[in-house]
Amino acid sequence: MDDSPDQSSPLSATGVVGLDNILGGGLTPSRLYLIEGNPGSGKTTLALQYLLEGVRRKEPCLYVTLSETKAELTAVAKSHGWSLEGIEIVELTASEAELEPDNQHTMFQPADVELGQTTKAVLAEVERVKPRRVVIDSLSELRLLAQSSLRYRRQILAFKQFFTGRECTVLLLDDNTSSAGDLQLHSIAHGVISLEHLSPQYGSERRRLRVVKLRGQRFRGGLHDFNIATGGLDVFPRLVASEHVEGRERAMLTGDVPELDRLLGGGIDFGTSTLLVGPAGCGKSSVAINYARAAAARGDRAALFAFDERSETLLHRAAGLGMDLRPQLKNKTLTLQQVDPAELSPGEFAATVRKAVDGADGHAPAKVVVIDSLNGYLHAMPEEDFLTVQMHELLTYLGHKGVVTFLVLAQHGMIGSMQAPVDTTYLADTVVLFRYFEAHGEVRQAISVVKKRSGKHERTIRELKLDNGIRVGEPLKEFRGVLTGTPTFDGEGDTLMGPANA
Known part of the structure; x- marks a missing residue:
């Protein structure tokens, strides 16, 4: 049998936008696919979305259930606000009569009777409905009935031949309860989509999917985060920065503090990222907000993502420094989103940032993005080893989009030797x-620029003061060892900006 896709036929959309993006548009029609995952990973929800998409396209759809009842499927659909009208549901579950002693098989193996009856019933319903989309839930029941791996493989191969000859696109659901990692099914199916359900030590559950196999079609590999919310699966395709390369004119972002701009060599170039690093409370977030507010006041949208600080506290603190953010929040040139790291996956966060930058969240495209802080983002990661890889892709993507990105990173410690x-x-x-x-x-604060790829910058160390605003003093030329926390005063004058609490 030829497994090459029919390029003359349009792809079969799954009804899940993010999944279609990963698949390159959808599934090749008239093929058999395996959807595998542990119970609770979202297989039934995905299958129902696939069939509902078929209903919207005026395609006959059939759901064959070997484990759940029609009432249970209807309840799942109702929880998402769906109606299953237009989907033919066939129940092949055991009836109450099976509990009667007289109906228990004693002389024959169940596989000799029940497998044949089940297969015959499935084929009869397909002949009756003549569907274009079919879901069989679940293969664990067929595997148990077949009892032997040889008979089970032959049964699936027979299903494959039968459905292909009738132009049916089939989703086989497997809950992995009978045999973990059944490679026989992988070899038979035209494509395999694996769903994972993870439970971190703290916080909400995490779900990921991976396209294990898809013959004759390009797809985005790797793990992709997804959620199950009211309305179905919300899939967040893994960000690949190289797919978003765009040419941008060079421009520079300036803030409301001229001395700070001079320290940065005139400002910050669009399409670059700036890391603000230091101990807690030293002014990192305030400097980032200063530039975000300045951009918003000029009409360029700025998007703030606050991991560590409540929105009310951030607004109150900014107002105390003379930066009233309410006018920009009101006219939507500034958006502030509080992020709970315990409830957010890295893929969902990247998708949220992308929506802000693309203007897909109902506002103008963001030109400035503030992530406050990377510490909170780190806590949202189930595997910390991959933080820098995902952050690199996100920063590269934002650079391609010409966005100025501010990253706030708090170091451990207050004075002297500190680590991030x-x-x-x-x-x-x-x-x-x-x-x-x-x-x-x-106790005073100092600020310096230690790196700037896009141009020159001052190499001086200046005093930073936060009172009624952000103030940057003259270079601390008369002090030696400022970065150690306990400097030595070598001069005769005094370049400090008066008392620290003035």
Whole structure:
């Protein structure tokens, strides 16, 4: 049998936008596919969405259930606000009569009777309905009835030949309860989609899917996060930055503090990322908000994603520094989204940022993105080892889109030797370093730019002060060892900006 896709036939859309994106448009019609995953991973929901998409396209649809009842399927659909009208549902589950002692098989093996009856019933319903889309749920029942792997394989091969000759696209659901990782099915099916259901030590459950196999068709490999919400599966395709390369004119973002712009060599280039790194409370978020507010005031949308701070606290703190964000929030040039890291997967967060940048969230496309902070993003990761890889793809994508990105990263410690939970300094185009230091018996703040790929910058260390606004002082030329936290004063004058609490 020829397994090459029929290029003259349009692809069979799954009804899940993100999954269709991963598959390159949908499934090749008139083929047999395996949807595998543990119970609760979303197989039934995906199957129903596939059939409902067929109903919208005026295609006959058939759902053959060997385990769940029609009432249970109807309840699942109702929870998503769906109606199963237009889908033919055939129940081949055991009836109450099977519980009677007289109906229990004693002389024959169940496989000798029940498998043949089940197969005959399935084929009869297909001949009656003549569907274009078919779901069989689940293969575990057929595997148990067949008892031997040889008979089971022959049964699936017979199904494949039967359905292909009738132009049916078939989804076989397998819950992995009878045999984990059945490679026999993988070899028979035209495509295999695997669903995973993970339970982290804290926070909400995580779900991921992977296209294990898809013959004759390009697809986006790897793991893709997804959620099951009211309305079905919401799939977040893995971000591939190289698919979004765009030519951009060079421009520069300036803020409301001229001394800060001079420290950065005039401002920050669009299409670059800036890492603000230092101990907690030293002014990192305030500097990022300063640039976001300045962009919004000029009409360029800025999107703030706050992992660590409540929205009310952030707005109150910004107002105390003379940055009232309410006008920009009101006219939607500034959007603020509070993110709960315990409830968010990395794929969903990347998809949320993409919607803001593409303008797919109902607002103008964002030109400035603030992620506050990377520490919160790190806590949202089930596998910390892959944080830098995913962040690299996200930053590269934002760079291709000409977006200015601010990343806030809090280091462990307050003064002296400090460490970051993850090293992302090599990913950012610009790195701004914040430090506390002691002078005249007071704790003060210092700011310096240690890296800027896109141009020149000052190499001085200046004092940073947060009172009624953001103030940047003169270079601390008369101090030595400021970055250590306990500097030595070598001069005669004093370049500090008055008392720290003034």
